[in-house]
Amino acid sequence: MNASDRTPADLLRTALSDDPARPLLTYYDDATGERVELSVATFANWVAKTANLLQDELSAEPGDRLALLLPAHWQTAVWLLACSSVGVVADLGGDAARADLVVSGPDTLEAARTCSGERVALSLRPMGGRFPQPPEGFADYAVEVPGQGDHFAPYAPVDADAASLALAGGDELTGAQVVERARADAAARGLEPGARLLSALPWDGWDGLSAGLLAPLAVGGSVVLAPRAGQLDAAARRQRAADERVTHTAG
Template sequence: MNIPATALLTALRSGHSTSPRLTWYGPDAERVELSGRVLDNWVAKTSNLLQDELDATPGMRLRLDLPAHWKSIIWALAAWQLGMEVVLDSNSADVLATAAPEEAEQGFDAVVAVPLPALAMKWPGDLPAGVIDYAAEVRSHGDVFMPHEDPNPEHPALRSSNGDAVRHADLLENFAAGHEAGARLLVRADEGLESALANALGAWKNDGSVVLVHGDVELTENLLAAERVHGD
């Protein structure tokens, strides 16, 4: 059964296979650009990791203990494609994706360490016993995602900061931010992951693209002009 997140990824993959859909500016002059095809590829590999390695199924909950970052957006899309609920606060969940595995609580079926540097091929240093290294594992998974079970559009996709649950069927209508068609949208990472997700979905559903900028990166005129975005 199709859900909006799946339809969105299909559109990004087929309609924007080579044009930038998500561009990230991070510390230390880091710039990552994902076309529609590459974005979908990362999401597919992450969905396959969740499904095949962590036994994730529709209706399970994934907590994202991550800042607003291009990898956080990949994880959210992967979970939604699978039919999972994304948890952005400290509520209980089945799976935890975190950039601080040494601080992870007990009670998860699986914990995944997500290193944030773009070129990280593995977690820098030792990991607690049982913690999965996302960077080391994700590349071995398939580039195409085939769900073992159909997602249920009535299941919650996310619980927003105001406490409201958003169903998968309503994700692009009730959670995505409103943006004009074809917008090249500047998104500030220091406004938080929920805001980044809402803005990215809102841009993509209207045929746009996103430039996500870390709070430590100066928004120079050169940067804005190079990316064809406008500052606030």
């Protein structure tokens, strides 16, 4: 942890400098059997590539609004930290028609088409796979991101006191407020460095987003993100918690 961190991107940089090899986010899709584990270094590489895509290919600038129409997923976490790295406001589930650009999953493409700016689509297939046929009017994230640079530097400094995250209901948080609330949530949950939190909460509001990414990141912990774990019986849930060495649960 670093007391001077004031944005979510700062938290990731601290995690990368502290222990790049440790697991940061493990994602389960219990509908497909997919399991993806990302170390801090691997996750940070995805974030850097996505931030470069945002800044260089999509011409996003600090203060731009990105409607993020994605469910709780490891790639959603990547986009959230990429937005923070560039200074773009991540509007979780926001109105695409009022956004400067939009990032959509396969189930929200029609809503995303109302955005007059750049549009990016994610298949959310296992292993970050491409669409079999790219949606018309969208760039396929899985096609565009691999060629981006592995290191990111913003063209303009990111203001920690500027809007960073917009939530359903109209609440907007600055980068500094996101970090402050994440740290407070971590303390309330009893999270400490090395904690491993299993979250089944949806990312439709602050609680799910905090438990499923931000609070563990704020204290040097890690996440097991399993939004469809409700499909499992109690014995399977207990076994997963044991296999993943879970120390805390949410949802």
